Amino acid sequence: MYKTNYHIHNELCKHAMGTVMDYADKAFECGFDIIGMSDHAPFRGNPYGFRMDFEEFEEYIFQVKEAKRTYEKRMKVLLGLEIEYMAKHRAYYDELREKYNMEYLILGQHFFDDGHGNELYVYDLPDTTGYVDYAKSVEEALGTGLFSMVAHPDLMFVHDFEWDYNCDKACDIIVDAAVKYGVPLELNANGVRKGKSRFVDGDRYPYPHFKLFEKISDAKVPVMINSDCHQLKELDDEAMKMSHELVKEWNLIYQDVLELR
Numbered sequence: 001m002y003k004t005n006y007h008i009h010n011e012l013c014k015h016a017m018g019t020v021m022d023y024a025d026k027a028f029e030c031g032f033d034i035i036g037m038s039d040h041a042p043f044r045g046n047p048y049g050f051r052m053d054f055e056e057f058e059e060y061i062f063q064v065k066e067a068k069r070t071y072e073k074r075m076k077v078l079l080g081l082e083i084e085y086m087a088k089h090r091a092y093y094d095e096l097r098e099k100y101n102m103e104y105l106i107l108g109q110h111f112f113d114d115g116h117g118n119e120l121y122v123y124d125l126p127d128t129t130g131y132v133d134y135a136k137s138v139e140e141a142l143g144t145g146l147f148s149m150v151a152h153p154d155l156m157f158v159h160d161f162e163w164d165y166n167c168d169k170a171c172d173i174i175v176d177a178a179v180k181y182g183v184p185l186e187l188n189a190n191g192v193r194k195g196k197s198r199f200v201d202g203d204r205y206p207y208p209h210f211k212l213f214e215k216i217s218d219a220k221v222p223v224m225i226n227s228d229c230h231q232l233k234e235l236d237d238e239a240m241k242m243s244h245e246l247v248k249e250w251n252l253i254y255q256d257v258l259e260l261r
């Protein structure tokens, strides 16, 4: 089994500490075999904030390639992005693959299209009805074949809403899409890192949510663990260990190596 981590940020995103090379150095020190840099993807005009400006994209690519060269033959370093999917950006995803040579894209729906032409921020959802639209946006994204993995598929559970029909339906849509398109789902250590607290549906992490992972286990969808680190000390910390323990506790199928698409 390889020691891997495909979800790593860096200071270019404006809310992380450390350079790409700092993370590569630390990862090598921690004994990783494969790491993937997956900073929040820039968009032209910088509409979403909390990430590198589009003008910094070339610099990001340069830095990752430098880390790749530095660790050649000792540790594999991949060039990727964590990115939102919206149909209107379709041409841009192709450009990322073909012109900018991204080796993989992980789907990270922080912003999403609700299917009625509205762009929503997952943290702003007023109730669970938006969860279903969120899940449908994930399903649509996976249908494009552009994404190698879904980051924190249960991000919406940061909200403290009663578990209801919409929660079940949203989880089912995501799990079914993962099965249909053969894409692994992430058990995100950054959610574990935030710790458990009291929600109306029990003492739990904001994400990963055990109710989603119950469905993932039943459907036998492979799960990948990534640190989603924004600080060097988060690269291979206690939350990573605890996430690996959750794989056993929740009877999940663990996948170590990402299939690049």
Ligand SMILES: [Zn+2]
Residues within 6 Å of the ligand: 009, 013, 015, 040, 230
């Ligand atoms: Zn971030």
Ligand SMILES: [Zn+2]
Residues within 6 Å of the ligand: 007, 009, 082, 108, 151, 228
């Ligand atoms: Zn992330």
